[in-house]
Amino acid sequence: MSAEAGPVHGDEPAPPLAPEPYGPMPHAPSAPPEGMQRQRLHPLTPLLESVRFLTAVAAAVGIQMFTSRNFLFAIYAALAAAVVGGIASLIALQYRGFVIWGRELHIYGGVFTRSHRTVPLDRLQSVDLVRPLQARVFGLAQLNIEVAGGDGTDAKLAYLKHDRAVELRAELLSIAGRPGAQPRTETAEDSTEDVPAGPEPLVPTVTVRKLALASLLEALPVQLTALLLFGTAFAVTGSIFGFTKVATALWFGFFAPALFGYLQSTVSTVNRFLRNCRFRITRDGGNLLIERGLTDTSHETVPVDRVTAVCFDEPILWRRKNWRRVEVWTAAVSQQISVLKSTTALPVGGPAEVAKVAAEALPELPATFAVQRPPRRARWRMPLRWKRTGALLDEKAFVVRHGWWVNTYVALPYARIQSVQVVQGRIQRLQGLATVHAMSAGSVGHTAKAAHRDVEEAVAMAAELRRRADAAAALEAPRLS
Amino acid sequence: MNARAVPVWDLWPDGIEWQPMSPQLRTVWVLRSLLNVLILAVIAAVPLTIWLGWEGPLWALGGYVVLAGLRSLAVARTVKTWGYAEREQDLLVRHGLLTRRLSIVPYGRIQLIDLSAGPVERMFGLTTVQVRTAALASTTEVPGLDPLVAAALRDRLAVRAAEVREGL
Numbered sequence: 001m002s003a004e005a006g007p008v009h010g011d012e013p014a015p016p017l018a019p020e021p022y023g024p025m026p027h028a029p030s031a032p033p034e035g036m037q038r039q040r041l042h043p044l045t046p047l048l049e050s051v052r053f054l055t056a057v058a059a060a061v062g063i064q065m066f067t068s069r070n071f072l073f074a075i076y077a078a079l080a081a082a083v084v085g086g087i088a089s090l091i092a093l094q095y096r097g098f099v100i101w102g103r104e105l106h107i108y109g110g111v112f113t114r115s116h117r118t119v120p121l122d123r124l125q126s127v128d129l130v131r132p133l134q135a136r137v138f139g140l141a142q143l144n145i146e147v148a149g150g151d152g153t154d155a156k157l158a159y160l161k162h163d164r165a166v167e168l169r170a171e172l173l174s175i176a177g178r179p180g181a182q183p184r185t186e187t188a189e190d191s192t193e194d195v196p197a198g199p200e201p202l203v204p205t206v207t208v209r210k211l212a213l214a215s216l217l218e219a220l221p222v223q224l225t226a227l228l229l230f231g232t233a234f235a236v237t238g239s240i241f242g243f244t245k246v247a248t249a250l251w252f253g254f255f256a257p258a259l260f261g262y263l264q265s266t267v268s269t270v271n272r273f274l275r276n277c278r279f280r281i282t283r284d285g286g287n288l289l290i291e292r293g294l295t296d297t298s299h300e301t302v303p304v305d306r307v308t309a310v311c312f313d314e315p316i317l318w319r320r321k322n323w324r325r326v327e328v329w330t331a332a333v334s335q336q337i338s339v340l341k342s343t344t345a346l347p348v349g350g351p352a353e354v355a356k357v358a359a360e361a362l363p364e365l366p367a368t369f370a371v372q373r374p375p376r377r378a379r380w381r382m383p384l385r386w387k388r389t390g391a392l393l394d395e396k397a398f399v400v401r402h403g404w405w406v407n408t409y410v411a412l413p414y415a416r417i418q419s420v421q422v423v424q425g426r427i428q429r430l431q432g433l434a435t436v437h438a439m440s441a442g443s444v445g446h447t448a449k450a451a452h453r454d455v456e457e458a459v460a461m462a463a464e465l466r467r468r469a470d471a472a473a474a475l476e477a478p479r480l481s
Numbered sequence: 482m483n484a485r486a487v488p489v490w491d492l493w494p495d496g497i498e499w500q501p502m503s504p505q506l507r508t509v510w511v512l513r514s515l516l517n518v519l520i521l522a523v524i525a526a527v528p529l530t531i532w533l534g535w536e537g538p539l540w541a542l543g544g545y546v547v548l549a550g551l552r553s554l555a556v557a558r559t560v561k562t563w564g565y566a567e568r569e570q571d572l573l574v575r576h577g578l579l580t581r582r583l584s585i586v587p588y589g590r591i592q593l594i595d596l597s598a599g600p601v602e603r604m605f606g607l608t609t610v611q612v613r614t615a616a617l618a619s620t621t622e623v624p625g626l627d628p629l630v631a632a633a634l635r636d637r638l639a640v641r642a643a644e645v646r647e648g649l
Contacts, residue, residue, distance in 0.1 A: 419587065420584075421585065422489050422582070422583040422585075423581070425580045429579075442617065446616065460493070462583070462585060463494065466571060470589070
């Protein structure tokens with residue numbers, strides 16, 4: 001735009017913040033001048049990005065080598081790969097890089113198809129530091145940048161040296177006007193868990209034992225049911241057909257896929273456990289900082305003013321222990337449309353810890369709610385869940401409760417309700433029931449549903465939700481994004 | 482008809498003037514359902530012909546007449562349930578014959594307003610207004626409006642959305 005954007009030339013990567021930002025006036029993104037020094041990504045980037053491909057090639061070559069006993073072939077293949085890969089990465093690196101220009105981040109990429117992506121830092125939602133295993137080996141990290149807007153607005157900077165990534169993250173956040181995010185004094189890698197840097201964690205770190213027990217208790221009912229189903233099915237088919245070829249054929253045609261799904265769910269449980277290990281949540285100004293992971297360390301930033309709802313999950317076997325998991329829905333995270341994802345703010349915790357995290361995520365949010373059940377005539381529709389279903393118009397949030405395997409409370413603040421729907425199915429109509437949906441920003445699943453309320457109550461609830469949503473939104477300063 | 486079978490939108494809000502859709506909408510939707518059933522009938526006619534010989538197409542035709550009649554009756558009744566109303570702070574849209582839906586979209590949360598018209602809709606001079614909020618689950622449609630009415634509705638909504646701008 002104008003010369004206000006700071007000095008253009010020189011080695012200093014980031015021009016200082018303009019004294020008077022452009023303000024809310026929407027401006028067309030301008031490209032930085034040609035001669036501007038681009039910052040490079042780490043030279044190992046292409047290698048790391050193609051690690052899967054390389055593994056596959058290595059496996060193929062290895063098999064070829066062992067079957068044909070042709071060791072020369074492997075050597076040639078390795079040489080060719082090294083030369084071609086090296087030249088290709090050198091060329092690719094020339095075109096990749098990024099520039100911080102005023103209040104925009106420009107990311108360049110591509111050799112044959114040049115890409116140039118402009119990230120308006122005004123609308124920055126979060127910058128996450130992620131360290132996949134292969135990057136961790138070399139002390140590298142990757143930055144995931146998310147911006148408010150539709151799909152495809154998240155950008156990736158991979159890979160950078162770890163300390164450089166931490167610096168850059170702080171820089172981006174400070175340009176975006178999130179003052180709380182100062183670079184934390186994190187010197188050597190892997191020192192995170194020994195020396196807690198920065199502010200004190202909100203809750204004591206979840207011990208591995210507790211997390212393991214919690215994961216086990218969560219997975220156990222599902223696993224037992226699945227095993228029971230498989231066992232019964234096998235016994236029944238076996239006794240009908242005899243444990244002969246018929247049974248085996250049936251087994252492979254029918255149960256093997258189911259078994260595969262079962263294995264997959266087991267693997268995902270283990271993955272979840274690994275991801276949530278060494279969980280640490282801190283409050284830093286207006287952000288919640290989350291660090292977690294055993295094999296892949298990830299840092300996530302949840303801006304508190306972007307939290308659209310807080311979820312309290314209680315798997316069926318955690319009831320005894322009075323444990324809960326806290327999940328946070330944010331507008332930023334839910335921009336990834338393909339998967340319904342929410343950030344775990346506490347993998348497992350007792351009532352006191354849960355209350356503390358909830359109050360940090362949404363100010364003045366209590367952790368226990370006296371929800372009201374749907375009328376008794378709705379009971380036959382959900383015999384198991386009925387007791388654990390309910391809705392409540394709380395002081396600050398609309399709270400609904402649902403689920404039997406995993407009982408969940410969803411607390412959706414009135415100010416975050418986007419639109420309201422009252423839906424009445426055909427059987428509900430005969431019973432005089434209706435369901436109220438309150439939708440929050442983000443993907444399809446981010447909806448608080450008060451199921452099977454009395455019709456009169458449902459419409460009164462919808463009216464009240466609308467009234468409170470307007471009142472709460474009026475209190476807030478309007479935001480641009 | 483007992484008291485419980487009253488549609489949700491008759492209970493609340495009171496004193497609302499529901500705007501009906503254009504009368505052409507019924508024609509369009511009935512035509513569309515006839516076409517859909519016809520495709521089904523043609524698909525079904527092939528195995529029927531193989532199975533029954535020359536009587537097959539007749540059976541398919543008979544089935545088509547019965548199904549299409551029932552379907553158009555249902556569609557015609559469904560069209561009647563569609564309606565929209567502009568209140569002071571929000572847009573209400575109701576629809577549904579068996580499953581009844583009442584959507585409430587506050588003006589302050591509107592992010593995008595689309596006008597769209599398919600080829601058949603254009604033939605009958607109809608336009609659909611789509612209202613989107615930041616919640617992806619809630620794209621609210623107001624189908625079958627006269628193009629002028631639709632444009633006017635869009636302009637009013639856009640003005641109101643700009644006046645009361647609420648965040649995510």
